[in-house]
Amino acid sequence: MKSLSSTFLPALLGLLVYASIRVVSDVPFGKRFWERPLLLNIIEVSACIIISYGLKWLIKKMIFRFNAKAIESLSGDIVAKELWQIFIVVLIFLNCTVTVLAAVTDDGLSPADAVIINIIPMLFVLIYYLFARASYFWQSLAQKKVQLEQLNKQQMETELKFLKAQYHPHFLFNALNTVYFQMDEDVVAAKKTIETFSGLLRYQLYDPLQMVPVTKEIQYLNDFISLQKLRMSERIAWDIEIGDQWNEKCIHPLLLLPLVENACKYVSRPGNISIRIQPENSLLVCRIVNSTDKAAKAPVNEGGIGIENLNRRLELLYPGEYLLKLDAQEDRFTALLQIPLLLQQ
Numbered sequence: 001m002k003s004l005s006s007t008f009l010p011a012l013l014g015l016l017v018y019a020s021i022r023v024v025s026d027v028p029f030g031k032r033f034w035e036r037p038l039l040l041n042i043i044e045v046s047a048c049i050i051i052s053y054g055l056k057w058l059i060k061k062m063i064f065r066f067n068a069k070a071i072e073s074l075s076g077d078i079v080a081k082e083l084w085q086i087f088i089v090v091l092i093f094l095n096c097t098v099t100v101l102a103a104v105t106d107d108g109l110s111p112a113d114a115v116i117i118n119i120i121p122m123l124f125v126l127i128y129y130l131f132a133r134a135s136y137f138w139q140s141l142a143q144k145k146v147q148l149e150q151l152n153k154q155q156m157e158t159e160l161k162f163l164k165a166q167y168h169p170h171f172l173f174n175a176l177n178t179v180y181f182q183m184d185e186d187v188v189a190a191k192k193t194i195e196t197f198s199g200l201l202r203y204q205l206y207d208p209l210q211m212v213p214v215t216k217e218i219q220y221l222n223d224f225i226s227l228q229k230l231r232m233s234e235r236i237a238w239d240i241e242i243g244d245q246w247n248e249k250c251i252h253p254l255l256l257l258p259l260v261e262n263a264c265k266y267v268s269r270p271g272n273i274s275i276r277i278q279p280e281n282s283l284l285v286c287r288i289v290n291s292t293d294k295a296a297k298a299p300v301n302e303g304g305i306g307i308e309n310l311n312r313r314l315e316l317l318y319p320g321e322y323l324l325k326l327d328a329q330e331d332r333f334t335a336l337l338q339i340p341l342l343l344q345q
Contacts, residue, residue, distance in 0.1 A: 013124050014052030018045055020120045040105060051097045055121075058093060059129055062086050083129070090125050094118055175200070178231040193230060196223050204254065211250035211342065214284060218242055218277065221256050225275075228264050235270035243278040249341035252317045256286055258306035259335045263290035265306075266333060279341060286337040292328070314339070 062085060098117050175197050182190040203220045222242075229238065256277070263273050271291035278285055307326070314322045323338040 010052040010056040014049035018048040214246040237272040239274040258310040
């Protein structure tokens with residue numbers, strides 16, 4: 001539809017220019033231009049339409065003579081300069097076309113005809129210029145918006161990948177330590193641990209911008225907890241309660257793990273870790289509480305890689321839609337996370 005209007009608009013303007021010139025020049029003198037020879041009218045109308053397409057091409061070329069920065073800014077000086085140049089060029093073009101056409105047709109060219117031929121088309125050219133300039137301006141804005149969105153998306157993907165690259169060595173260090181000490185006690189169990197560990201690594205290959213079922217994220221979390229139980233002292237008591245009514249809802253991957261890992265890192269010995277993950281009003285609510293030593297540094301102020309990365313990932317993936325609350329007290333540390341549950345696209 002837009003291409004059709006752009007194609008036929010010059011023809012319409014050509015007809016309007018011709019009709020306006022005839023009305024202004026003929027009506028005051030009682031003339032009826034439709035009573036003139038049909039061939040003469042056809043020649044003049046056709047010429048006006050062809051000239052209008054020439055004016056369209058000319059205006060387009062004049063507009064694009066200005067660089068991209070000028071097109072975006074549209075300051076008063078730039079528009080005035082552009083309009084003045086278009087006025088001069090169009091004036092020359094009209095006198096080389098329409099004026100010549102009027103001189104060789106009908107009863108010749110009078111001074112009044114010359115004035116009318118320059119003023120009326122110029123008014124329509126001004127209207128068309130304003131329309132074309134506004135159109136090019138909004139197209140430029142739309143293109144810039146699309147380019148900015150693409151750039152922001154690329155930056156977000158790059159940053160998310162960088163955050164995952166920071167996270168992997170932290171996880172690898174803890175897991176490999178577990179297997180190392182297990183090899184001296186139970187080789188079969190160590191092999192099973194490596195199998196579980198390989199499954200965890202495969203899961204970490206998921207694109208952070210892709211959604212995964214909550215059940216898959218929870219399965220990954222359970223495997224991770226199993227691995228931690230092998231590594232940690234038996235003096236740690238685990239209290240885990242995870243809902244099962246997720247109704248095929250999805251979240252972005254690897255968002256719950258940093259909170260569990262943080263609890264494992266700072267839990268007191270002896271101590272306890274409580275994990276609650278439930279759906280509440282289209283939200284996934286994860287509350288993790290671990291006991292802490294009074295003398296230990298509060299993890300909320302630690303600024304570790306895991307929590308910092310989690311916070312940044314949440315800002316990128318759920319801007320304005322999530323809640324992450326960390327509360328460090330003398331004998332316990334509480335982490336509360338709420339993120340939207342969505343159906344996978």
